[in-house]
Amino acid sequence: MHKYIRILLGLNLSAVIRGFRFGFAQFRMAPSSAYETVNPFEDRLLAGIPKATLLNITSGRNPRIIVEVSNPVDGALPLEARMAVLSLLVLEQPKVILEIGTFMGATTHAMAENLPECLIHTVDLPESYVPGSTAALPKDDFHLIQARVVGRDYKNTPFASRITQHFADTAKWDFTAAAPATFFFIDGSHTYEYCKSDSEKCFQLCNGRGVFLWHDCDDSHPGVVRFLTEWRAMGRDIVCIVDTQLAYWKSL
Numbered sequence: 001m002h003k004y005i006r007i008l009l010g011l012n013l014s015a016v017i018r019g020f021r022f023g024f025a026q027f028r029m030a031p032s033s034a035y036e037t038v039n040p041f042e043d044r045l046l047a048g049i050p051k052a053t054l055l056n057i058t059s060g061r062n063p064r065i066i067v068e069v070s071n072p073v074d075g076a077l078p079l080e081a082r083m084a085v086l087s088l089l090v091l092e093q094p095k096v097i098l099e100i101g102t103f104m105g106a107t108t109h110a111m112a113e114n115l116p117e118c119l120i121h122t123v124d125l126p127e128s129y130v131p132g133s134t135a136a137l138p139k140d141d142f143h144l145i146q147a148r149v150v151g152r153d154y155k156n157t158p159f160a161s162r163i164t165q166h167f168a169d170t171a172k173w174d175f176t177a178a179a180p181a182t183f184f185f186i187d188g189s190h191t192y193e194y195c196k197s198d199s200e201k202c203f204q205l206c207n208g209r210g211v212f213l214w215h216d217c218d219d220s221h222p223g224v225v226r227f228l229t230e231w232r233a234m235g236r237d238i239v240c241i242v243d244t245q246l247a248y249w250k251s252l
Helices: 002-010 013-022 024-038 042-046 054-058 079-092 106-114 142-147 192-205 222-233
Strands: 096-100 119-124 163-167 183-186 211-214 239-241 247-250
Touching: 042 222, 054 079, 054 239, 079 106, 079 183, 079 211, 079 247, 096 106, 096 192, 106 119, 183 192, 192 211, 192 222, 222 247
Parallel strands: 096 119, 096 183, 119 163, 183 211
Antiparallel strands: 211 247, 239 247
């Protein structure tokens, strides 16, 4: 619902013209971009999390990544976020990754392609899950749950043998199945309850020594922001990456 409010608040003549010229996908993206420029709620929701550029985080190191430039798909990572995730991944060189929220598998595919020796565990809800059915914790983004074809983008690729797909509700899943992961990309359900549960279980899995990336740290997902603000209050130096909806923390 928050996403559609953003579109309505950012709707303007420029967005309408862009839609006529480039199609519905661009029409839908333009109001969101306009909203982000003004973003009247950012100070209230995100004031507790400082921002850092990707260059600041990488400290002058120059990772070389393979990234596909393609049209945005609802629910998938935008280009800037993909570049940030892959850059940090290549710099850290983890042996095992845990991704929460496979969706179509585009990010899974990109991570496997950029780290040819890495093993990836990725988890998503069972394909039989019915949106709105009873869940252990409050969920959101039901439209994306309905639209997903889990793992479509990495299946039948040379990288599939290094990817283990798990189907489970992470509120009840045994995270030790992804041991010894040290790099975590958390992009599952974006409610406060799930973000807290997923993050704490990842923290336990790596014994407090890992790299964490969260997607959708923005005003549209106050549950994510609320949880990350709580972790910062515990002395954990989480930052938002400029020009993305990613939050980052390295606990090593």
